[in-house]
Amino acid sequence: MTYEYDYIVIGSGIAGMSFALKVARPGVRVALICKTSLDEANTALAQGGVASVTNLETDDFEKHIHDTMVAGDWLSDPAAVEKVVRGAPAQISQLISWGVNFDRKTDGTFDLHREGGHSEFRILHHADNTGFEIQRGLMEQVRNHPQIDIFDNHFAIEIITQHHLGRIVTRNTRDITCYGAYVLDQATGQVDKFLAKVTLMATGGCGAVYQTTTNPLIATGDGIAMVYRAKGTVKDMEFIQFHPTALFHPGDRPSFLITEAMRGYGGVLRNLKGEEFMHKYDSRLSLAPRDIVARAIDSEMKFNGDDHVYLDVTHKDPDETRRHFPNIYAKCMSLGIDITKEYIPVAPAAHYLCGGIKVDTNGESTIRRLYAVGECSCTGLHGGNRLASNSLIEAVVYADAAASHASQCIGHYDWRTDVPDWNDDGTSHPEEMVLITQSIREVNQIMGTYVGIVRSNLRLDRAWNRLDILYEETERLFKRSKASREICELRNIINVGYLIMRQAKERKESRGLHYTVDYPPRGHKI
16 A cells, blocks of 8 residues: 655654654644554653753753763763754643653742752652653644644654665765655554655664663664664764663563652662772762663673662652652562562663664654654764753754755655565575564664673674674575564664664773773773
């Protein structure tokens, strides 16, 4: 089947939905492609909040800009930082107008949190489930919008470019254009053509490349892999942020996130002996940026031979703890841990990708008519390390920029009518799904063992060689198989794993989230 839309949006988190709401208007049709259902996105799992300067009595844009640059190890693009920080308040107002609620004090002002790396209290939140509240508010708007069609359980396989029209496309081709995407209807097994004047990639991150992750298991880097295969530019993939404090409960995948805000609230990290240890690594103690805290925990675990550490909030008022962190309290209680009386077992887990599809200040990729917003994109904001709670606000600021630019340009575009149907002649359904599931486990093991928090040339080379074997096997399987979500996800995590390794090998220094024992920073304590 062939569909024609003015816009197709691949991904249904804060980035995709806010873009869809801003471009949809009478006479303009928008397709929202959801890999599973509208409510399953990384956005919904974001506990901490949204960073924005709102209290001008104590805070200002320059402080937020400086905090972002410091956290990013001065690799952040100053223009992107300025754009997001100064554009944040207007987008907070937009979210509120869409029905998103943020916690307020009795006087009506925002109840602001402070998180690691922030010099001021500037995190807007909704208890400890801010992402869920944002997802709820946007879903209500999207579902009620007459110009937006939602396609649940549809999986984008490839974006359509000149390559599919018989033209040879190389990575040096300057005029690659996106005409839409081939999309698998998971209910029927049919691959449909979604033709579009403008395509937005909002597929989120790639945490499922790792065995231990806080991301939903649908975060397989699909958009990044598709754009890379289409010869678009992907950058900064070596900067994988590991959240320092995921709840340690073996067998859980994804891992339950213990928000950064709990350390901002006064939580103290301790080893299994009950001893504080952050003073050995950074003067900011438990409020140091995430990369430093994650490496400190990793170091303590390796030195002591432990598989986790503790986060302690037992010294805080119990009622206040339950009020601020109701979901964390309930989750831990379900495991027999009363966080008002007992330490919380935590360990680092893959959490956020700071790199991705390279975009300009309008959110447009190096492929014409293709935009990327949210975690799958690389705007330059995060540099070497994302400052806590900067991601959700980046998504809405750049969704706004992309919507504005695309709306101005779309009148010059039309649908490409000579796109061939998806060709699966000579293919069949894989006889043994165990081959795919076992390969996914192998990728997870390779990435976790060799491309984790601390890296080395030897580890990266070993990962490269092992992943290369899986790549060759998977490409052969893909060519002879009917399209399925499972084979496509495997293909994507292999592509993304390759990009992380290759760009990690290319960075001959320890910087931001990329730490290698072969190039240790001078005077570094970890």
